[in-house]
Amino acid sequence: MVSARQVNPWYRENRRDLPWRRPGFPAWGTLVSEFMLQQTQVSRVLPRLEEWLRRWPTPADLAATPPGEAVRAWDRLGYPRRALALHSAAVAIAEQHDGKVPADVDALLALPGIGQYTARAIAVFAYGLRHPVVDTNVRRVIARAVEGQGLAGPAATARDLAAMDALLPAENDEAAVFNAGMMELGAIVCTARNPKCDACPLADVCRWRALGYPAYAGPRAPRQQRYVGSDREARGRILAVLRGSEVPVSEEALVEAVTEPDRRSRILEGLLKDGLAALTDDGYALP
Structure with missing residues (x-):
């Protein structure tokens, strides 16, 4: 039977040295790392996590910053709505929990951007509580x-x-x-x-x-849409332009990023709807 008697000694001997596993790593750091690790490889997260925690070492530090700066700092991690959700979570922690990441699963679930996995991961890995964590x-x-x-x-x-x-x-x-x-x-x-x-x-x-490694014959999760050539890739190109500019960018300046007018307009509309961009008198900017 699978048990901790087999897994735990192996883990203690073979685990990778990752920041969130080190003694004294803050609960806020655990929360940020869990946001970043969603659908993103560890190797891509590590440098961004270090920069993020150096710039915003507490939830209150991030909450005091415009959300657009969170999107800018997110850089190329992908799925940038996570950056907005993380900023909203920081605001909620600062306003509702005196700046301290809660340990209770239900309180964590009430924060923006936190689902069943992330809530339990924070409760377990930041506070040592007993909950199942399933990825x-x-x-x-x-x-x-x-x-x-x-x-x-x-x-x-x-x-x-x-x-x-x-x-x-x-x-x-x-x-x-x-x-x-x-x-x-x-x-x-x-x-x-x-x-x-x-x-x-x-x-x-x-x-x-x-059983001899039988082939899996059950239902499979749907395949993710191909990234290359997708609207998601085009969104990333437009966001890269907005991140790289300290002033609003006109739609004409985005032609090189997305050449097709209908597609560009559709993507800009989606970015506005998702809160990842704002329309000003001078053009488009981060929120």
Whole structure:
């Protein structure tokens, strides 16, 4: 059976040295890192996280800054609405929680931009509380080691949380380590492609391995839209121009970024609607 007895010693010996795992890393830093890590590789997050926390070491520091500066500092991390949500979360923390990131899951869920995964990740990794934390890596490890399936299939929050909760040790500290260990196992050993089964601490209890690695035949999550040539890529080009300018930019100045007039107008309208751009008398600018 999968348990902390196998995962936790392996994690303590093999974990990557990441800022949010170091003693004394602030809860605010954990919150910022979780926002940044959504659908973004660790290697891309690390330099941006360091710069962000140096500039805004507390929620109040970010809350006192215009939201457009958060979008500018987000740079090329992708999905820039996360920057606006993070700024809104900082404002809420400053105004409603005396500038301190709350530890309670329900209070965290009430903050802008924070969902089930992020709320539990902050409660566990910043405050050491016992909650199941389930990301794509954890779901894959459970699917293979516990359920004998090659992939996890589409997410189902209640089911996934219950599956992880059933494996958590009772002690807060060990539960936090187990959460991190399962994530790390999925990230560097039990990977989606070419899993390193010979190096896995769960090899002896893995049901998928015992069954002979059967191919996954269940439902699959829908594929993400191709980025190259998409409106999302074009949005990024326009935002790059706005980030690089300290003054409003006319639509004519955006022609090089997006040449098709209809597409450019559609994207600008979307940026205004999402709050990622503002229209002034002189042109378009960050909010």
